[in-house]
Amino acid sequence: MMRPHGLCLSVGILWCVSGAVAEYSSKADLEYEFGDYRGKWCIDDHGFVYGIGEVYYPSPTACPCTCTEDGPICVRPNCPRIHPRCTRIKYKTCCPVCEAVSKVCIYGGKTYKPLEEFKLSPCEKCRCEANREVYCTVSGCPALHCVDPTFEPNHCCPVCKNGPNCYAGNRVIPAGERVSIDERTVCFCTYRDGTWQTHPHATCETRQQSDNELGGTEASTTQMEESESEMELDWGTEGNGEREKKTQFSPRLDWIP
Template identity: 55%
Template structure:
């Protein structure tokens, strides 16, 4: 009986204590920041606000390496090989008319304001072969060629005369055909030499036209009896 009465009197007090503990746990943060951290952040922000960047506009020029030049001073900004003058509006660089590079230039240097050709191809290429400047050569029996100073090959093809025979031949390493047996012409199907009368059979004598080898031979047929000439 006594215990039951004690529980009834202590019940409201226990409930009130539980509510107070719950309120304290919710209202207070789990961890409190270090005051020194806040001081460090504040000092860093203040230092950043106090940084002053130099402004050279209207006072000088700065190259790619950070060097400062006075107004009127000549310098090389780095992105250009041509000299520049520092002005209030910034660097003003020279823009010279550079000489045209050789079309056969194989090595170009950019050390100066203008590009400079340091090596020019001093040979010619023709049909897979190389030749020196002014070198003469014959790629075929009928061609005569030379490597010109402009690295181009100039060739001349031989103009062959018309052979004075009906059976010309081509010899190795010779461009034009030749008549190995001298001038001749056709007498029917027979080839006869030019300049003389030739008896092609017992009754016929032929002779080539003088200078007109391509024409058939002039032939004179005599009267014959049983294959024998009567004259």
């Protein structure tokens, strides 16, 4: 038979223990739900707890984060480049993922079949290659044989409407002709070695006098010399006549006895 004071002691102990357990459990629940966990741990969207320094994903579509005392620090990694022909992209992870790639070439908003060729302009030609990439080339223009080319509509390369020519100073002269620049200078276009392409600047030479011009000059010189000789003869004759007149005897009357 239990004594009254022993019964009271047992009841008191049980009451104290039960009260302490209830107080601890309620306190723990309040700290877990409403307590400040910063500086202690990090929690993801599903309620999992991560310690300081651990790397975790807050959500399935989030990038990796590191748990720090100041909270999670998340850095987006260098994601691979999405293919330009990708038609369906998945954004269910940190980096987007291409799920489907087009089987045609898409360029400038238009679709082209593999190995199909097309032009962007009169000078640009493109081709859809087997790897679904578009490669373009610019038309190469031939070397010009003139210095005054002109550009015409719907033509990629300039044309020489005036034919082959070159510069003689500031003047454009046609190729294949010797052109007189002045009374003593003759210029002509020359071609590059082994080609029909003209040099941009003409070759000029000093004009040589022809035989007719030389003959005419000599005749003029001879006529001038003959005229001078005749003038000298006439002058000499007139001088002799005057000297004869001056030397004629004229008697002095004052000397006659």
